[in-house]
Amino acid sequence: MGKPALTLYLAAPRGFCAGVDRAIKIVEMALDKWGAPVFVRHEIVHNKYVVDELREKGAVFVEELDDCPDDRPVIFSAHGVPKAVPAEAAKREMIFVDATCPLVSKVHIEAERHHQNGLQMIMIGHKGHPETVGTMGQLPDGEVLLVETVEDVATVQVRDPNKLAFVTQTTLSVDDTADIVAALQVRFSGIVGPHKEDICYATTNRQEAVKAMAPKCDAMLVVGAPNSSNSKRLVEVGARAGCKYSQLVQRAADIDWRALSGISSVGITAGASAPEVLINEVIDAFCDKFDVTVEQVVTAEENVEFKVPRVLREPA
Known part of the structure; x- marks a missing residue:
C-alpha cells in the first residue's frame, strides 16, 4: 500500500524574527572577538536547540550576573534585563553586550518617558517572564503594576487613576491584549497608550x-x-x-x-x-x-x- x-x-x-537573529549573531560575534567562554545571562532566546548549539561553541548560560566572572564578557538576553543588571556589570568593570531586542528596548524607553512625565505604568504581560521582569525593572518598585487578564484590571490598585499609562509585553496574543486594553480604557478613561502598538x-x-x-x-x-x-x-x-x-x-x-x-x-x-x-x-x-x-x-x-x-x- x-x-x-x-x-x-x-x-x-x-x-x-529579526530580534532573535540579531541576538544569536551577537553571541557568535562575541565568541569570535573575545574567544570562549562568553557568558550569557539567561537563555539568549527561548529555544533549547539554539542554546545547545551556542553552548557547543563556547557560550556559558547562567541565570544571574553573580554567576559570571569579572574578566569574561557577558551578554544580556534578547528579552531585556532590569536596569540594575548593566549598572552592576559597569560597577564590576565587566565587558558586557546588550542583546535586548530593539522592539523590547522601545517599550523600556516608553516606560521611562511616561515615568518622567509623572505617570504610573500598568504593564500587560505574564508574571515571571524575563521580558516582563526586564521591563518592570526599568523603573523603581511600585511604578509598574502588572496585569495578566481582564479580571486583573478590575482589581489593580493605582496611585492616581488620572495619571496612568500602559505598555505591553511584545509577545502576547494580539486578541487577548486588545480585550485587556479595552478594559483598562473603560476603568481608566484617561490612560495613555503607546504611540505605536507594543506587540512586535x-x-x-x-x-x-x-x-x-x-x-x-x-x-x-x-x-x-x-x-x-x-x-x-x-x-x-x-x-x-x-x-x-x-x-x-x-x-x-x-x-x-x-x-x-x-x-x-x-x-x-x-x-x-x-x-x-x-x-x-x-x-x-x-x-x-x-x-x-x-x-x-x-x-x-x-x-x-x-x-x-x-x-x-x-x-x-
Whole structure:
C-alpha cells in the first residue's frame, strides 16, 4: 500500500524574527572577538536547540550576573534585563553586550518617558517572564503594576487613576491584549497608550498567518519551546481560529502520531525563536509517513534587520 495523502500548510512568516537573529549573531560575534567562554545571562532566546548549539561553541548560560566572572564578557538576553543588571556589570568593570531586542528596548524607553512625565505604568504581560521582569525593572518598585487578564484590571490598585499609562509585553496574543486594553480604557478613561502598538511585528505576523491557516487544517503543530511565550500564543490562536488539534512540539520526536491518525491536512508554523532546521525536521518526519503536498500560506513579507552593537563591529 502507498502512503496516505496529506496536505501540509506551511505558514509564512514563521520562525526566526529579526530580534532573535540579531541576538544569536551577537553571541557568535562575541565568541569570535573575545574567544570562549562568553557568558550569557539567561537563555539568549527561548529555544533549547539554539542554546545547545551556542553552548557547543563556547557560550556559558547562567541565570544571574553573580554567576559570571569579572574578566569574561557577558551578554544580556534578547528579552531585556532590569536596569540594575548593566549598572552592576559597569560597577564590576565587566565587558558586557546588550542583546535586548530593539522592539523590547522601545517599550523600556516608553516606560521611562511616561515615568518622567509623572505617570504610573500598568504593564500587560505574564508574571515571571524575563521580558516582563526586564521591563518592570526599568523603573523603581511600585511604578509598574502588572496585569495578566481582564479580571486583573478590575482589581489593580493605582496611585492616581488620572495619571496612568500602559505598555505591553511584545509577545502576547494580539486578541487577548486588545480585550485587556479595552478594559483598562473603560476603568481608566484617561490612560495613555503607546504611540505605536507594543506587540512586535513578528508576533502579529505569525498570529495572522495562523489565523489564515487554521480553518484549512485538521491539525496544527507549532514548532517552539515550552517556555517561549510567542510560541504558546500561536497554539492558542490556532485553537481559537478553528483548528481542532493545535499542539506545541520542540522537535519531530515530540509529534504525537496517534493523535494525528486519519487526518488529511496539517498546518505547520514556528515561534520566533525556532530555527528553520527544526521546521524542516518536522516536514521530513511527515514525508516519511505520508505522501505530502506542501502549500505555503503567505500573509506578510518580512525584511526587517537590526544592527548588532557597535562594540562587536569594532576590531578587538
